[in-house]
Amino acid sequence: MRIFAAEDTRDFQAYVDVHRVFAYREKWALCERALKEYGALTTKELALRVMAKKGLDTNDKVLARTVANLLIHSMRMQATRGRVVIEGKRKGVCVWRLAAAAIDGQE
Numbered sequence: 001m002r003i004f005a006a007e008d009t010r011d012f013q014a015y016v017d018v019h020r021v022f023a024y025r026e027k028w029a030l031c032e033r034a035l036k037e038y039g040a041l042t043t044k045e046l047a048l049r050v051m052a053k054k055g056l057d058t059n060d061k062v063l064a065r066t067v068a069n070l071l072i073h074s075m076r077m078q079a080t081r082g083r084v085v086i087e088g089k090r091k092g093v094c095v096w097r098l099a100a101a102a103i104d105g106q107e
Contacts, residue, residue, distance in 0.1 A: 040097035
């Protein structure tokens, strides 16, 4: 009811279709760049870095969780290809780092 009765629509955030935000292979490229720059990162930290690069609101917790869930699949696929390694978990969240071959540029 608040939506229809609102006079000022600036109180409501626009809907973001995260599947249209990223181009083909862009998620991995942004993640790879962040891991090269910052070293090992958790999925949450990685999502915030990617969101900042794309100009998305990093204070939006729902959007950050959605982006993190998208990145998990991409990162797991890169782990099967040997480009990243799961170092373990920190507070229940995977910690990712680039594999030695990806750092050396052998990929």
